[in-house]
Amino acid sequence: xxxxTKYFVLDKENMDILQSxxxxxxxxxxxxxxxxxxxxxxxxxxxxSNDQAYAIGAVNGIVEENRAYISFTDCFVRxxxxxxxxxxxxxxxxxxxxxxxxxxxLYNKVLDCKGDLSPEVLELYKKALKNLVMMQVDAGNSLNYxxxxxxxxxxxxxxxxxLNYFKYNFLKLTCxxxxxxxxxxxxxxxxxxxxxxxRDYFMFRDFQSRNILVKENEPVFIDFQGxxxxxxxxxxxxxxYQAKAQLSSETRMELFKYYYKELSKKIxxxxxxLLSSFKGxxxxxxxxxxxxxxxxxxxxxxxxxxxxxxxxxxxxxxxLINQQFPIDLPHIKIIANSIVLPEGIKFTPNEDLTVSIxxxxxxxGIPADPSENGGGYVFDCRSIHNPGRYKDYQxxxxxxxxxxxxxxxxxxxxxxxxxxxxxxDTSVEVYKKRNFKHLMVNFGxxxxxxxxxxxxxxxxxxxxxxxxxxxxxxHREQDF
Numbered sequence: 001x002x003x004x005t006k007y008f009v010l011d012k013e014n015m016d017i018l019q020s021x022x023x024x025x026x027x028x029x030x031x032x033x034x035x036x037x038x039x040x041x042x043x044x045x046x047x048x049s050n051d052q053a054y055a056i057g058a059v060n061g062i063v064e065e066n067r068a069y070i071s072f073t074d075c076f077v078r079x080x081x082x083x084x085x086x087x088x089x090x091x092x093x094x095x096x097x098x099x100x101x102x103x104x105x106l107y108n109k110v111l112d113c114k115g116d117l118s119p120e121v122l123e124l125y126k127k128a129l130k131n132l133v134m135m136q137v138d139a140g141n142s143l144n145y146x147x148x149x150x151x152x153x154x155x156x157x158x159x160x161x162x163l164n165y166f167k168y169n170f171l172k173l174t175c176x177x178x179x180x181x182x183x184x185x186x187x188x189x190x191x192x193x194x195x196x197x198x199r200d201y202f203m204f205r206d207f208q209s210r211n212i213l214v215k216e217n218e219p220v221f222i223d224f225q226g227x228x229x230x231x232x233x234x235x236x237x238x239x240x241y242q243a244k245a246q247l248s249s250e251t252r253m254e255l256f257k258y259y260y261k262e263l264s265k266k267i268x269x270x271x272x273x274l275l276s277s278f279k280g281x282x283x284x285x286x287x288x289x290x291x292x293x294x295x296x297x298x299x300x301x302x303x304x305x306x307x308x309x310x311x312x313x314x315x316x317x318x319x320l321i322n323q324q325f326p327i328d329l330p331h332i333k334i335i336a337n338s339i340v341l342p343e344g345i346k347f348t349p350n351e352d353l354t355v356s357i358x359x360x361x362x363x364x365g366i367p368a369d370p371s372e373n374g375g376g377y378v379f380d381c382r383s384i385h386n387p388g389r390y391k392d393y394q395x396x397x398x399x400x401x402x403x404x405x406x407x408x409x410x411x412x413x414x415x416x417x418x419x420x421x422x423x424x425d426t427s428v429e430v431y432k433k434r435n436f437k438h439l440m441v442n443f444g445x446x447x448x449x450x451x452x453x454x455x456x457x458x459x460x461x462x463x464x465x466x467x468x469x470x471x472x473x474x475h476r477e478q479d480f
Contacts, residue, residue, distance in 0.1 A: 017095045018046055018057035025088040025097055026053040033057075047100060054100040055087055063093045064149040069225035070096065071147045072139075079139045081131055082220045101220045107209035110245045117251060120217070125239075128212050128219045129259040132204070132235055135221075137266040140202030145229050154203050154230030156195055162284050163187045165291030173298040176339055182331035190280065193327050194231075197277045203230030208242045232263065233274060237282035241319075243289055243311035249318060276326040279319060283332075286315045303358070303474060304368050313339055353432050354470040355424075355463060356440045359398070359456040361448030361477045367440075376440030377427075379420055381451035385410050388450045397478055398453030407454050417455060421462055428467060448477030 015033055022030045030048035036056075043065075046057040060066050070093075076083045084099040106128065109121045117125070145152045171178055204211075205226040213220040236259050240252045247255075256278060260271055290312050297305035313336070319325060320333045356376075358367045366378055387393035387406045396403050407413040424441060431439055441459060443452040453475050460473045 014044060014046070014057075014059045014095075017059065017090060018048055018097070021057065021088040021090060021095060021097050022048045022053070022055060025055065026050075028053060030055075048097070049100075055097040056084065056100050057095065057097050059095045061094055062149070064147075065225050066093050066096065068147045068149045068227070071144055072224055072227055073098075075139045075143050076135065076221075076224075079134055079142075081134050081139060082218055083224075084220065084222065101213045101215050101222075104214045105210060106212040106214055106219060107245075109214065110209050117247070122251070122255075124212075124214060124217070124219055125255050126258050128221075128239065129236070129255060130262050131219060131221065132207060132239075133259070133262045133266060135204065135224075136201040136232055136235070137263070140200075140229075143202055148228045149225070151228055153228055154199055154205075154234065156191060159191050159194060159284060160187070162288035162291070163190070165295075166287035167291075169291040170287075170294035171335070173294045174339070176335065178335055179331060183335070186329040186332045189327055190283065190329060190332075194277065194280050194284065197231045197233065197280075199229060199231045201230065201232050203228055204235045204238075205230075207235035207238045209239065209245060231277060231281065232269075233277040234281040234285070237278055237285050241282045241285055241315050243286075243293075243315055244308055246311060246314075249323070279323075279326055282315070283319050283325070283329075286312055286319065287332075290316070303356070303472075303476075352468060352470050353428065353436060354438050354472060355428070356438065356472045356474070357456045357460055358440070358442045358473075359448055359452035359475045359477070360442060360444050361446065361452075362444045363446070364448070364477065366444065367442055367474075367476060376442070377420075377423065378442045378444060379416075379455065381416070381443055381445040381455055384412055384416055384445075384451050386446070386451060388447060393450065396450070397475075398450050398455070399457060399475075403450055403454060407451075413451075413454070417458055420455070420459065424459065424463070425466075428463070428469070432467075448475070453478065 018033065019030055022028075028050055030053075031050040032048070034047045036045040036047060043058055043060040046059075048055050048057050058066075070086055070089065073083055073086050077085060084101050087097040087099065089096045106121070106124055109124065110117070113121055151158070167178075167183065170176070204221075204224050205228065206223060211221060211223040213222060236256065240247060240255055256275070260269075260274060263269060263274075290309065293305045293309045293312060297303070297309065316336045320329065320336050360367050362380075362382070387396075387403055393403055393406065398404070398407075424439075427439055430436075441456075443455040443459075445452040456473060456475065460471055463469055463471060
C-alpha cells in the first residue's frame with residue numbers, strides 16, 4: 001500500500017478548529033494531527049487520531065462547496081453508496097470531519113498492474129461502475145441540485161471550457177502548429193454532437209481511480225463535491241480513459257459493456273447511442289486532461305505532469321485514429337498525428353532504475369516527485385561559493401566552461417559532491433537490489449543557475465560512468 005501522508009507545519013487556527021470538532025465527536029482530544037498533501041483546490045485536509053479514534057478533517061472557506069459535499073454524502077449514504085460518512089460539522093460549515101478510510105486507492109493498484117489488470121483489480125473496476133450507476137440514477141433522482149457548486153448542470157459552457165483549456169494550456173504552451181479556424185469548427189461540431197445527449201443524471205465530474213479508495217476490497221468514493229446534473233457517459237469516460245491507468249482497448253470495452261448491463265437494470269437505453277456519447281466525452285475528457293497536464297507541467301513546471309502527457313496522447317490517438325469516431329473532426333485528428341513535445345524531462349518506461357536529477361531555485365519551491373512514491377534527496381548548494389556574485393559569470397550557467405573552471409578551482413564544491421556521491425551510491429545500490437524503480441535527487445541554489453546546475457551535471461556524469469540506469473536530467477529554471 002502506498003502511504004500518501006506527508007508532514008507539514010500545521011496552521012494553528014485550522015488545528016484548533018479540527019481539534020474542537022474531534023473532541024465533540026469522540027469525547028477525546030486528538031493526540032496526532034497530520035496535514036495531508038495539498039490537492040488542486042483551496043481545501044486543506046488533515047488526519048486526526050488518538051489510540052481509539054481516527055478521522056479526516058477538512059477546512060474550506062467556500063461554504064457553498066462544503067454544503068454540496070455534505071448534502072451529496074447524506075444522499076449517497078441513504079442509497080447504500082460507499083462514501084466516507086460525515087462525523088462532525090462546525091457551526092459555520094467551514095470545517096468538518098469524515099471517516100478515515102486510509103490511503104489505499106484503486107489508482108495505486110492499477111499502477112502496480114502496469115496496464116494488465118489482475119482479476120482482483122478488474123473486479124474493483126466493476127464494483128466502482130456498479131456504484132456509479134447507483135449514484136447517477138438512484139441518488140441522482142433525489143439529490144438537491146440547487147446546492148451544486150459552482151454550477152448545477154453540465155452545459156455548453158462547461159464543454160467549451162474543457163476545449164479551450166486544451167487549446168490555450170496545451171497547444172499554445174507546447175507550440176503545436178494548428179489552424180485556429182479549423183480547430184474551432186471541430187470544437188463546434190463536437191459540442192453540437194454532445195449537447196444532444198440527455199443530461200438528467202448525477203455527474204461526479206472527476207470520477208477517476210485516484211478518487212476511489214479501497215477498504216476491505218470495496219471501493220469508497222471521495223472528492224465528489226463538484227458534482228452536478230449531467231450526461232451518463234462523462235464519468236464512465238473519465239474512469240476508463242484515465243491517462244496513467246493505461247487500460248487496453250479490450251479492457252475498456254469489457255468494462256463499458258459491464259456498465260451498460262448494470263445501467264440497463266435501472267433505465268432503458270440504446271447501446272450504440274451510449275457508446276457514441278462515451279467516445280465523445282472520452283475525447284473531451286482527454287483534451288481537458290492534456291490542457292491540465294500542459295498547465296501544470298509546462299507553466300507551473302511540475303515534472304510529474306509532463307511525464308503523464310504521453311499517456312494522454314496515446315488515448316487521443318486511439319480515439320481518433322485507431323478506431324471509428326462518431327463524427328468527423330479532421331483538424332483535431334491532424335493535431336493528434338502531429339504533436340511533438342518540447343524538450344524537457346522525458347518519461348522512460350522500462351524496467352531499470354530511473355534516477356531523476358533536477359536543478360532548481362529555492363525561490364520557486366522544491367520540485368514535485370514525478371514518480372509519486374516519495375523519498376530521494378534534496379541537496380542545498382547555497383553554502384558553496386557562488387560565481388553568480390561576479391559580473392563575468394552572471395549570464396552563464398553551470399554548464400558553461402567558465403563556470404565549470406570556477407568550481408574546479410574551489411575545494412568546497414568537490415568536498416560537497418564527494419559526500420553527495422556517497423549518499424546516492426548507497427541508495428542506488430540498495431534500490432537496484434530491491435528492484436525499486438525510481439530515485440529522485442534535487443539540487444537547489446538561489447537562482448537555479450550555477451551551483452545547482454553544475455552539481456546536477458556532475459552527478460549525471462558520475463552515475464552514467466558507474467551504473468546501468470535510466471537518468472532524467474532536468475534544469476528546471478533553465479529549460480523553461
